[in-house]
Amino acid sequence: MENQIPEIFNAIPHTHYVLLSTILFVVGLIGVMIRKNVIIVFMCIEIMLNAVNLMLTSTSAYYSHAGGQIMVFFTMAVAAAEVAVGLAIIVMIYKNLHSTNIDVFQRLKG
Amino acid sequence: MLSMIVLTVAGVLALFLGFTKTKSLILPVAMLGVLASAAAYYFYQSLWGEWLLGMMGTFGSPSVFVGLLLACTFVILPFLNVYKLRGGGELGDFTGIILFSVIGGMMMVSHQDLMILFLGIEILSIAMYILAGADRRVIQSNEAAIKYFIMGAFASAIFLFGVGLYYVSTGSFKIFDVKIIAPELYSISILVLFAGLAFKLALAPFHFWAPDVYQGAPTIFTAVMATLVKIAGFGALFQLFRYHAGFVSEWIYWMMILLALLSMLIGNIMAFSQTSVKRLLSYSGIVQAGFILIGFLHTRIENTWMVAYYLVAYVLASLASFFVIYFVENKKGSDDIGEFKGLYYQNPVLAVVFTIALVSFGGVPLTAGFMAKLFVLNHAAGFGSPALVLVSLVLAVASMYYYFKLINQFYTSDESGVKSWDISWGYKGMLIVLSVLTLFLGLYPYGIYPWIS
Numbered sequence: 219m220e221n222q223i224p225e226i227f228n229a230i231p232h233t234h235y236v237l238l239s240t241i242l243f244v245v246g247l248i249g250v251m252i253r254k255n256v257i258i259v260f261m262c263i264e265i266m267l268n269a270v271n272l273m274l275t276s277t278s279a280y281y282s283h284a285g286g287q288i289m290v291f292f293t294m295a296v297a298a299a300e301v302a303v304g305l306a307i308i309v310m311i312y313k314n315l316h317s318t319n320i321d322v323f324q325r326l327k328g
Numbered sequence: 329m330l331s332m333i334v335l336t337v338a339g340v341l342a343l344f345l346g347f348t349k350t351k352s353l354i355l356p357v358a359m360l361g362v363l364a365s366a367a368a369y370y371f372y373q374s375l376w377g378e379w380l381l382g383m384m385g386t387f388g389s390p391s392v393f394v395g396l397l398l399a400c401t402f403v404i405l406p407f408l409n410v411y412k413l414r415g416g417g418e419l420g421d422f423t424g425i426i427l428f429s430v431i432g433g434m435m436m437v438s439h440q441d442l443m444i445l446f447l448g449i450e451i452l453s454i455a456m457y458i459l460a461g462a463d464r465r466v467i468q469s470n471e472a473a474i475k476y477f478i479m480g481a482f483a484s485a486i487f488l489f490g491v492g493l494y495y496v497s498t499g500s501f502k503i504f505d506v507k508i509i510a511p512e513l514y515s516i517s518i519l520v521l522f523a524g525l526a527f528k529l530a531l532a533p534f535h536f537w538a539p540d541v542y543q544g545a546p547t548i549f550t551a552v553m554a555t556l557v558k559i560a561g562f563g564a565l566f567q568l569f570r571y572h573a574g575f576v577s578e579w580i581y582w583m584m585i586l587l588a589l590l591s592m593l594i595g596n597i598m599a600f601s602q603t604s605v606k607r608l609l610s611y612s613g614i615v616q617a618g619f620i621l622i623g624f625l626h627t628r629i630e631n632t633w634m635v636a637y638y639l640v641a642y643v644l645a646s647l648a649s650f651f652v653i654y655f656v657e658n659k660k661g662s663d664d665i666g667e668f669k670g671l672y673y674q675n676p677v678l679a680v681v682f683t684i685a686l687v688s689f690g691g692v693p694l695t696a697g698f699m700a701k702l703f704v705l706n707h708a709a710g711f712g713s714p715a716l717v718l719v720s721l722v723l724a725v726a727s728m729y730y731y732f733k734l735i736n737q738f739y740t741s742d743e744s745g746v747k748s749w750d751i752s753w754g755y756k757g758m759l760i761v762l763s764v765l766t767l768f769l770g771l772y773p774y775g776i777y778p779w780i781s
Contacts, residue, residue, distance in 0.1 A: 246485070270491070273495075277495050282501045285500065286495055288443070292443060304477055304481065307473045310473070312466070315470075326472065326475075326544050
């Protein structure tokens, strides 16, 4: 029965997975708010997305419902698309301003 | 489904035509694509009431919002033609990207499954990040793109967290036939989903990215952001709350009232001191979003027309004003409030069109904006919240100050001696049509009732 979920995963209560992913999500959230480098901020957003992926997969196993794992595939594809566009924007800014620090973006205000 | 396939094909064709020498074909192909998509949507609806195993539905409110999205795109596309970025070399790319973003919007407004809603939001947003940074060499545009991107990706992550909590609390992504396993977690998940969408809709206190992005992005794409994203976002919110209105706790509605009031208050206060007209209109957009949110209290399918009517009024005024700003900015090189001085003596049509759009934003009687505000406040009064009605009425009147400050500029004579200038008749005609529609809907609001209910 190789398609069964291994016993060790069922031994961990589902609540623990949800709590762990919530903690990871909050770590990413705080990172977005306090870090100054755009690329690090971007990585923190990826941590937030992956925290939700953990929640979705564990919940999918818990309810024996495949939808959660399909959603993880979509999330990863979306994250990849976001990385492509985001890095392109960062490269464009680096070419013009020679910096990726968040403090240089102060031209627009009022 | 067929309508989305048609739009995709049109978008890919536009991308390829951008490579070839036949650039004049891009616009007709794109506009035909939008028309064909609308035809496919309305004539094949009876065959496929539900798409993708029931993950998308066409019954009820979705058909109204899809119609709005397609009509709005149809108006925006011709104006792209004047956006001559280095000789119009990238026209094909931007036309294609706009068509793809409309597909995302259609997915958002017709979702019956949070998976589709998340994908729709991402398709729409990623396209918008690119459009915000379209002027690659202009630092303001770069800054708008990175701010929009960081805040947008952050909002998407929060929304996705809401999807995760929803999955934990109900064991499914479907938004109908909900079997709630954990009621408290379920309410929190709806709140987090709402916060994620509020970021995209620029509702206060999640609005801080909007003024920067609206100001920095090329004006023609600011018009896209102010209209397509708002229609898609409110359509998605409507679809979400239409199914969940019966389940969510009462405090979600208090949250909604709070957000609506905050949006109206902060938008108004910040708009008073703006000197950039694009920035002023972005704050005005935040105020309008607050008004639309009032229409969401106790969402039912019968309320579709009220939200849709407000969106029509808002979109007509937004498109007209951003196009006028675009032409003025093109002529004078800045969107500062001083550049609009004496506009009436230089180009009377633009001045009158802009005046009608602004009074419609402000809610002066005889315009669509007045009727829209009347319907929404009537709805709020029906639920016994006179305080809400009173406060929003005061704020609507207060907003007249900055609209009329701007209108006053058009009609004061200008000593700088700028000669009168003109735009081509095609664009002038379209702007006049937008204004006439605003006035027509103000005088005869039930004219579009059969279309939006």
